[in-house]
Amino acid sequence: MILELLLFGLLLxxxxxxxxxxxxxxxxxxRGARVIMACRDRQRAEAAIQEIIQETxxxxxxxxxxxxxxLQSVRSFADNFLRSESRLDLLxxxxxxxxGGQTVDGFxxxxxxxxxxxxxxxxxxxxxxxxxxxxxxVNVASKVYTMGNVDFKCLTTHRDLALGSSDYQLFQxxxxxxxxxxxxxxxxxxxxxxxxxxxxxxxPGVIKTDICRYTGFxxxxxxxxxxxxxxxDAESGAQTTLHCALEPGIEHLSGHYFTQCAPLMKxxxxxxxxxxxxxxxxxxxxxxxxx
Numbered sequence: 001m002i003l004e005l006l007l008f009g010l011l012l013x014x015x016x017x018x019x020x021x022x023x024x025x026x027x028x029x030x031r032g033a034r035v036i037m038a039c040r041d042r043q044r045a046e047a048a049i050q051e052i053i054q055e056t057x058x059x060x061x062x063x064x065x066x067x068x069x070x071l072q073s074v075r076s077f078a079d080n081f082l083r084s085e086s087r088l089d090l091l092x093x094x095x096x097x098x099x100g101g102q103t104v105d106g107f108x109x110x111x112x113x114x115x116x117x118x119x120x121x122x123x124x125x126x127x128x129x130x131x132x133x134x135x136x137x138v139n140v141a142s143k144v145y146t147m148g149n150v151d152f153k154c155l156t157t158h159r160d161l162a163l164g165s166s167d168y169q170l171f172q173x174x175x176x177x178x179x180x181x182x183x184x185x186x187x188x189x190x191x192x193x194x195x196x197x198x199x200x201x202x203x204p205g206v207i208k209t210d211i212c213r214y215t216g217f218x219x220x221x222x223x224x225x226x227x228x229x230x231x232x233d234a235e236s237g238a239q240t241t242l243h244c245a246l247e248p249g250i251e252h253l254s255g256h257y258f259t260q261c262a263p264l265m266k267x268x269x270x271x272x273x274x275x276x277x278x279x280x281x282x283x284x285x286x287x288x289x290x291x
Contacts, residue, residue, distance in 0.1 A: 006036050006038060006081070006088060006090070006091045006092065006125070019234045019237075020094060020140070020204055020234055020237050020238045020241060021037075021094050022048050022051075022052070022234070023234040023235050023237070023238040024092065024094070024238045024241050024242060024245075025037055025048070025052055025061065026052050026055060026056065027238065027242055028242075028245075029052050029053075029056040029058040029060075029061050030055075030056040030058065032058060033058075033060075033090075034060040034061075034062075035052075035058075035060065035061045035062070036062050036063075036064055036081070036085070037049060037061065037062065037063055037064070038064050038065075038066035038077060039063065039065070039066060040065070040066065040067045040068075040069075042063060042065060045063045046063055049061045049062070049063055064077060064080065064081065065077070066121075067104075068095055068112070068113045068117030068118070068121075069103040069104055069109060069112055069113050069117065070103065070104040070105065071103075071104070071105050071116070071117070071120060071288060071289075072104070073104075074117050074120045074121050074124070075120070075124065077121065078121055078124035078125060081125070081128075082125075082128060085128075087128070087131070087132035088125060088128045088129050088132050088135065089129075089132050089135045089136075090135060090136050090138070090245055091122065091125060091129060091135075091136070091137045091138070092137075092138045092140070092241065092245060093118040093121075093122065093137070093138065093139045093140065093181075094140045094241070095113055095114065095117070095118065096113075096114050096140065096142070096174075096177075096178075097109070097110065097113050097114065098110065098170050098171060098173075098174045099113075099170070100165040100170055103116075106159055107159045107160065107287070108158075108159065108160030108161055108162075108173065110161065110170065110173040110174055110176075110177050111155070111159075111160055111161045111173070111176075111177055111180070114174070114177035114178070114180070114181065115177050115180040115181060115184065115284070116284060116287060116288065118139065118181075118184070119184060119281075119284045119288065120284075120288045120290075122137060122188070123285075123288075123290065126197070129197050130195055130196065130197060133195070133196030133197055134196045134197070134198070134251070135196065135197050135198075136197070136198050136199065136200070136244070136245060137185075137188065137197065137198075137199040137200075138199070138200050138201075138202065138241060138244045138245050139181045139182075139184065139185045139199065139200070139201045139202070140181070140201075140202060140204055140241060141178045141181035141182050141185075141201045141202060141203060141257065142174075142175075142178040142181075142203055142204070143203040143259065144174065144175040144178050145175065145178040145179040145181070145182050145268075145271060146175075146268055147172075147175040148172075148175035148176040148177070148178055148179035148180075149176060149179065149270070150176060150179060150180060150183070150276055150280060151176075152279060152280075152283065155283060156283070159287070160173070161173045161176040161177060161180075162176060179270065179271065180280060181201055182201045182257055182271045183271065183273070183276060183277040183280050184201075184277075184280065184281070184284075185199050185200065185201035185255060185257070186201075186255050186271065186272060186277050187277035187278060187280070187281045188255070188281075189254040189255025190255065190277075191281075192254070198250075198251045198253075198254035199254055199255060200244040200250070200253070200254065200255075200256060200257075200258055201256075201257045201258070202240045202241060202244055202257065202258040202259065203240065203257070203258070203259040204237045204238065204240055204241055205236060205237040205240070205260075239261055240258050240259060240260060240261050243258065243261040244258055247261075250263075257271060
């Protein structure tokens with residue numbers, strides 16, 4: 001069976017044209033998959049697509065416009081996808097940014113892009129995933145979820161994960177958003193019990209990309225030597241994503257969090273908080289106008 005991969009760009013972290021996104025797309029295209037790269041930046045995405053086609057010989061690598069910072073864009077994307085594609089075997093939610101400001105809909109940018117946009121599109125595509133099953137949803141999270149919390153009072157009042165816009169405060173929001181990714185996957189797995197869809201969240205490793213060009217000068221200055229010595233390359237970082245996407249026999253681990261191509265069985269309790277996961281789902285539904 002040809003896998004159809006819906007791959008979300010990393011946006012400010014390089015999109016599907018660099019880093020894990022591009023490496024994942026390259027690998028799956030090489031395996032013969034029909035790859036749909038959903039990105040905001042058409043020019044950069046199409047440049048990456050041409051490189052992938054040349055490297056793999058697979059011409060079934062396609063760009064579709066998507067801005068996760070706009071719920072209307074997410075809905076339009078889902079409508080266009082469902083009209084043009086007959087199946088969806090694999091959905092990889094790969095976007096992540098560390099950026100201030102607000103989305104089109106007035107949510108904190110990090111919350112809106114890293115969690116809410118992925119939540120809405122996943123829900124909109126569930127019927128297609130069920131019809132194409134067995135199928136999988138893979139949510140790229142991060143180990144920094146361990147430093148995150150979900151402040152529901154702040155979310156309800158300010159539509160953001162926290163207040164503030166300093167580099168440190170933005171990083172805190174990023175950690176909170178990664179906990180949202182893990183909780184979303186956990187709750188999704190419970191709601192998908194008895195279906196032919198499984199889902200997984202993961203830590204890809206700390207990736208050596210051009211992320212520092214989106215941070216302040218001081219952050220870039222101090223991060224550069226750390227990146228040089230300790231971060232892994234994109235090919236190594238993509239392996240856990242590919243494992244969760246392709247490895248047979250892991251269906252019983254739906255909802256689990258993976259690292260280094262293996263499930264983390266001793267995960268922090270806040271990542272398995274049933275009440276928080278359910279509340280986040282219901283609040284996300286409300287924010288997206290689904291409830």
